[in-house]
Amino acid sequence: MTPFLAEYIGSMLLLLLGNSVVANVLLTKTKGNNSGLIVIAFGWAVAVFVGVYSSATVSGAHLNPAITIALASIGKFDWGSVPSYIAAQFLGAMTGSGLMWLAYKQHFDATEDADAKLAVFCNSPAIPNVLYNLITEAIGTFALMLGVLFIAAPQNSLGALDALPVALLVLGIGVSLGGPTGYAINPSRDLGPRIMHFLLPIKNKGNSNWNYSWIPVVGPIIGAVIAAFVFQLLQA
Structure with a gap:
């Protein structure tokens, strides 16, 4: 398996499971309807675990353009590979959210909001x-980013066994910092599915809120790059 395919599969599994838990909580007539933020945060943590575990040994399991750009900015990743990684992450995110829509299509149709x-x-x-x-x-x-760098520091890359602490890190971010914006913390996680929302024939879907769409792209990149340089300073 190539790094491109690993990033694609990891991102696809991440968004399939992550967006599906949100669908289970928010959409009408699901088994998990209205079960709340804690269920969503745990679901996303499991999604991260599966995504990282499935791709770590081949691609390093970036699964996030902000992480890819931040690692390249401090010399821990080749800039020449950045475009292919980001393309794989976005394509995987779009595929995963499309599969989620197929699984929950009847519930999208039944939901008026x-x-x-x-x-x-x-x-x-x-x-x-x-x-x-x-x-x-x-x-x-x-x-x-800072947490991931410390987790990966002993071997300078994520291995499959590091999937669990990364998942726990995302769980912690979700239940603590997820309140104001829903913690996208990943440009492809937000923009890829947003594009799919725009493209898919979802009944009475409304607009895709493009005015906000740049914030979950720019914010994570800024935060990740700052964290990468802070990590370097701490290691000096």
Whole structure:
């Protein structure tokens, strides 16, 4: 398996399981309807575990353009491989969210709330404020990136067994920092599914909130790059 395919499969599994738990909680007539943030946070943690475990030994399990860019910015990843990694991450995220839609199509059809349908695919802020929403995404991704770097530090890369601590890290970010914006902390996790929401024939879906779409892209990249340089300073 090539690194491109590993990143694609890992990202596909990440979004299939992650967005599906949100669908289970938010959509009408599901078995998990209205079960809350804790269920979503645990579901995303398991999604991260599966995504990282499935790809770590081949690609390093970035699964996140912000992580790929941050690692390249401190010389821990080849800039020449950045475009292919990001392409795989976005394609995997789009595929995973498309499969989620197929699994939950009847429930999308039964749900009248257009905002809930959008929330299954991507994030929106609890209180819209460009500056603070951007800061929140940057802080969440800073915590993710710094934690991942410390987890990976002994061998300078993530192995399959590191999937569990990374999953626990994401769980912690979700239940602590997930309140303001829903903790995208990953540009492909938000923008890939948002594109699918726009493209798919979802009944009465409403708009895809493109005005907000840049924040879960720019915020995570800022946070991850800052964390990468802080890590380097701490290691000096």
